[in-house]
Amino acid sequence: MSIIEKNRNYIIDITGMTHEGQGVGRIEGLAVFTDGVFEGEQAEIRIIKLNKTYAVGKLISVLRPSPARVKPFCGQYKRCGGCSLQHMDYGAQLAFKAKLVKDDLERLGGLKDVLVHDTIGMNNPFNYRNKAQYPVAVSGASIITGFYAARSHEVIDSEECGIQDVLSNQVRNIVRQLIIDKGISVYDETTGKGLIRHIVTRVGFHTGEVMIVLVINGRSLPDGAAEELVRRLIGAALGIKSIYLNINKEKTNVILGPENILLYGSETIYDTIGKYKFMISPHSFFQVNPVQTEVLYSKALEYAGLTGSETVFDLYCGIGTISLFLSEKAGKVYGVEVVEAAVKDASRNASLNGVENAEFLAGEAEKVVPELYSKGVRADVVVLDPPRKGCEESLLLLLAEMQPQRIVYVSCNPATLARDLKYLDSRGYRATEAQPVDMFPWTGHVECVIMMSRVGK
Numbered sequence: 318m319s320i321i322e323k324n325r326n327y328i329i330d331i332t333g334m335t336h337e338g339q340g341v342g343r344i345e346g347l348a349v350f351t352d353g354v355f356e357g358e359q360a361e362i363r364i365i366k367l368n369k370t371y372a373v374g375k376l377i378s379v380l381r382p383s384p385a386r387v388k389p390f391c392g393q394y395k396r397c398g399g400c401s402l403q404h405m406d407y408g409a410q411l412a413f414k415a416k417l418v419k420d421d422l423e424r425l426g427g428l429k430d431v432l433v434h435d436t437i438g439m440n441n442p443f444n445y446r447n448k449a450q451y452p453v454a455v456s457g458a459s460i461i462t463g464f465y466a467a468r469s470h471e472v473i474d475s476e477e478c479g480i481q482d483v484l485s486n487q488v489r490n491i492v493r494q495l496i497i498d499k500g501i502s503v504y505d506e507t508t509g510k511g512l513i514r515h516i517v518t519r520v521g522f523h524t525g526e527v528m529i530v531l532v533i534n535g536r537s538l539p540d541g542a543a544e545e546l547v548r549r550l551i552g553a554a555l556g557i558k559s560i561y562l563n564i565n566k567e568k569t570n571v572i573l574g575p576e577n578i579l580l581y582g583s584e585t586i587y588d589t590i591g592k593y594k595f596m597i598s599p600h601s602f603f604q605v606n607p608v609q610t611e612v613l614y615s616k617a618l619e620y621a622g623l624t625g626s627e628t629v630f631d632l633y634c635g636i637g638t639i640s641l642f643l644s645e646k647a648g649k650v651y652g653v654e655v656v657e658a659a660v661k662d663a664s665r666n667a668s669l670n671g672v673e674n675a676e677f678l679a680g681e682a683e684k685v686v687p688e689l690y691s692k693g694v695r696a697d698v699v700v701l702d703p704p705r706k707g708c709e710e711s712l713l714l715l716l717a718e719m720q721p722q723r724i725v726y727v728s729c730n731p732a733t734l735a736r737d738l739k740y741l742d743s744r745g746y747r748a749t750e751a752q753p754v755d756m757f758p759w760t761g762h763v764e765c766v767i768m769m770s771r772v773g774k
Contacts, residue, residue, distance in 0.1 A: 321344055321345055321347060321364065321367060321372065322364065322367075323364050323365070323366070323367045324363065324364065324365070325363070325364055326361055326362065326363050326377060327344050327349075327361070327362055327363075327364065327374070328359065328360075328361055328380065329342040329343075329344060329349060329351070329359070329360055329361075329362055329374065330342050330358075330359050331351070331354050331355060331356055331357065331358045331359070331360065332356065333356055334355055334356050334413060334417075335350060335761070336417060336731070336732065336761055337401060337761045338352075338355070338401040338402045338405075338413075338760070338761035339351060339352055339401075340352075340353070340354035340355050340356065340358065340360070344372070347370075347371065347372055348370075348371045348372070349362065349364070349371070349372045349373070349374045350371065350372070350373050350374065351373070351374035351375070351376055352375075352376065352401065352467070353376040353395070353404055354376055354379060354404075355383060355385075355386075355402075355404070355405055355409075355413070356383075356413075357383045358379055358381055358382055358383050358386070359379075359380045359381035360376055360377070360378065360379050360380055360381075361376075361377040361378045361380055362374030362375060362376055362377055363375045363377055383409075385405055385406040385408070385409035386404055386405065386406070387403075387404065387405065387406050388404075389403035389404055390403060390443075390479050391403060391475075391478070391479050392475075393463070393473050393474075393475045396466050396467075396473045397463070397464050397465075397466065397467070397473045397475065398464065398465050398466050398467035398468065398469070398473075399464045399478070399480070399760070400480065400759040400760055401467075401759075401760055401761050402759050402760060402761060403759050407438065407442055407758065408438075410438075410755070410758065410759070411435065411436040411438045411755060412435075412436070414436045414753050414755060414763035415433055415434070415435055415436045415753050417731055417753075417763060418433055418731045418734075418751055418753050418763065418765050419431075419433040419751075421731040421732050421734070421735040422731070422734075422735050422738065422748070422751065424735075425732055425735035425736060425739070426734075426735030426736065426738045426739040426742070426748075427739055427742075428735070428738060428739065428742060428748055430749075431748045431749065431750065431751050431767075432749065432750045432751065433751045433753070434750065434751065434752045434753070435753075436753040436754065436755050436763065437609075437612055437616075437752065437753070437754045437755065438755045438758070439608060439609060439755060439758055442755070442758035442759065443479050443480065443758075444479065444480065444481065444482055444483055445480060445482075445605075445606045445608060445609070445758065446480050446481050446482060446485075446605045446606065447482060447519060447520045447521070447522050447588070447603070447605055447606070447607060448517070448518070448519050448520075448603070448605050449478070449481045449482070449485040449489070449516075449517070449518045450515055450516075450517050450572050451463060451464070451489050451515060451516040451517070451518075452464070452465065452470075452472050452514070452515055453472075453493070453496065453503050453504070453513045453514065453515060453516060454472035454503060455503050455505075456472070456474065459474075460493055460496050460497050460503060461474035462474065462475075462489055462492075462493050462516060463475040463478075464478070470506060470570075476490070480758070480759060481518075482518070482520040482522070484518070484520050484527055484555050484556070485518040485520060487553065487555060488516070488518050488527070488529055488550065488553075488555065488557075489516050489518065491549055491550060491553055492516045492529070492531065492546070492550075493516075494549075495542065495545060495546055495549060496513055499538075499539070499540065499542045499545065501513055501538065501539065501542060504534050506568075509534075509568045510534075511534060512533050512534055512535050512538075512539075513531070513532075513533060513534075514532040514533060514534055514565060514572075515530075515531075515532035515572050516529070516530075516531060516532075517529070517530035517531075517532060517563070517572070517573070517599070518530075519586060519597055519599075519603075521586050521587055521588035521589075521597070522588055522607040522608065523588055523589045523607065524586070524587050524588050524589065525556045526556060526558045526559075526586035526587055526588070527555055527556050527557045527558060527559075527586065528557075528558065528559040528560075528561070528585075528586045528597065528599070529550060529557060529559070529560045529561065530561045530562075530563050530573070530577070530599045531546070531560075531561070531562055531563065532563045532565050532572060532573060532574070533562055533563070533564065533565070534565065534566055535564070535566065536562075536564055536578075537562070538562070543562070543580055546560070546580070547560055547580055547581045550581075551581070557581075557582070558582045558583050558586050559579070559581070559582040559583050559584065559585070559586055560579075560580045560581040560582060561577045561578060561579055561580060561599055562577070562578040562580060563576070563577050563578075563599060564576040564577070564578065573599060573600060577598075577599050577600075584598065585597055585598050585601075588603070588607060589607075590604075590607055590610050590611050590614065590638060590642075591611050591614070591615070591642065593638075593641045593642070593666075593670050594666075594669055594670060595636065595638065595666050595669075596662065596665055596666060596669060598662070600658055601636055601659075601662055602635045602636055602656070602659055603636065603638075604638065604756070605756075605757075606756045606757065609754055609755065609756045609764075610638070610756070612754055613727065613754045613756065613764055613766060614638065614639050614642045615642070616752050616754065616766045617639060617642070617643075617700060617725050617727055617766050618642050618643060618645075618646065620723070620725045620750070620752075620766060620767075620768035621643060621646075621647075621698050621700065621723060621725050622698070622722075622723055623643065623646035623647050623698065624646070625646055625647070625648065626648045627647050627648055627697035627698050627722075628647070628648055628649045628650075628651070628694065628695065628696050628697050628698075629643050629647045629649070629650045629651070629696060629697065629698045629699070629700065630650075630651050630653065630686065630689075630696040630698075630699045630700070630721075631643060631650055631651070631652045631653070631700045631702075632653050632682040632686070632699065632700065632701050632702070632703070632712070633653070633654060633655075633682060633701065633702045633703045633704070634652030634653060634654045634659075634663060634677065634702070635654055635656075635659050635663070635702070636659050636662040636663050636666055637652050637662070637663030637664075637666050637667060637675065637677060638666075639700055639702060639727070640652040640663065640667070640675050640677070641666065641667065641670055641672055641675065643675075643700065644667075644672045644674050644675045647674065647698075648674065649674050649675075649676070650674060650675040650676070651675075651676055651677075651678060651689065651694070651696075652675060652676070652677040652678070653677075653678050653680065653682050653685045653686065654677065654678075654679065655679070655680060655681050655682070656679075657679045660677045660678065660679040663675075663677040664677050681709075682703075682708075682709075682712050683709045683711045683712040683715070686712060686715055686716070686719075687715060690715065690719055695719055695721075696719060696721045697721055697722050697723075698721055698722060698723045698724075698725065699716055699719075699721045699723075699724045699725070700724075700725045700726075700727065701724065701725070701726045701727065701737075702727040702728075703728070703733075704729075705729055705730040705733065706730075706733060707728075707730065707733030707734065707736060707737050708737050710740065713737060713740050713741055713744075714744070716741070717741060717744035717745060717746070720745075720771060721771070722770070722771060723768065723769060723770050723771070724741065724746055724769040725766065725767065725768060725769070726738065726748075726766070726767040726769065727764065727765070727766050727767075728764065728765050728766075728767070729756075729762065729763075729764050731763065731765060734765060734767065738767065738769070741769060745771055745772060746769045746770065746771055746772070747769060747770055747772050748767050748768070748769045749768055749769070749770060750767070750768045751765055751766070751767050751768075752765065752766045752767075753765045754766065
């Protein structure tokens, strides 16, 4: 019997894919995960990691390409960790994401009767991101900015990125040139020394308003550099409304520090989703793909089935984006969010849009909902939009006890979605429809909206 060896080449048939878009095949029964290939292809790979339960391969060449294989549009694709599916035709990506949702619902959730619709994609799946966070680093004698390599903090230099807003690419290049011209030091993660850490851009997709945040390991820029930064950025005529310094002196992977210093313009910029207008500050959470966000939230509103009188709980509500969509057809909306700053933003956004039937509460959903319930506030419809880890079991149990007519679950992780739906299914709720939405083209990520109705016991 032959033994699989590290650093040896093998021919492998790719029979499946992971959530991240890696190809999966088997050599002598052992699962092998390889970037850059997908289901239906045959490839030559080299084993670069080997243990008892799985191996990791490096792609050497594709021997039998899929008809859906295309040439990546980014020259840094193989090194950058931002996009994992550029080698796959966009239509094939959409099919992969729908299959991912369906497989997880069936395999992990035991839910075989859910209608999983085709993934809703973008007409133009490029330059869709309204927020970019460019790390700044030194490579030899050069100042580089770009994105991290996959599963590392090595910065991959890039002049442009095909999924970022074009304005973000322009801003990044202007700031980098200023750093070079002024000889400003760059932060070193290893030593904790150096000044410039990140260049953050936020762009109002529908308004064209731009915010720049320069993250520094200090409190100021040297030798008039702040004034020169403002002059160059404003002179570029890019619609810049706001320029900040963000102070982050901690040795941490968290990009933004707690304090912002406004160098120029207004404290916030604005963007719209549907007919609603939102204020965006340096720390605001705002969906990075506003085009698909409107698609996602409109579907959530449709699945909520509101008639105008219902009390709705919007749990994990962020800055109130879904809440405002729901408010149009609800009697009352209670938004719950653990981040207090987001709750303040949500209240301001409600006022900005003249919405009077939405109230926002700060705290963990699993603690706030029992408090509301104990006061006699009961939801007819619940909308869940939790982080990737999904919902706490205690919250799901309470929702089942409260017996809302419908639960709409918005998820960015099909695996934890399936787990939570399985729990609710065992307590009287049936998932009937699933609508995947492609919020992040060229990546393995997929958002999904689920409609659940109470069927009783």
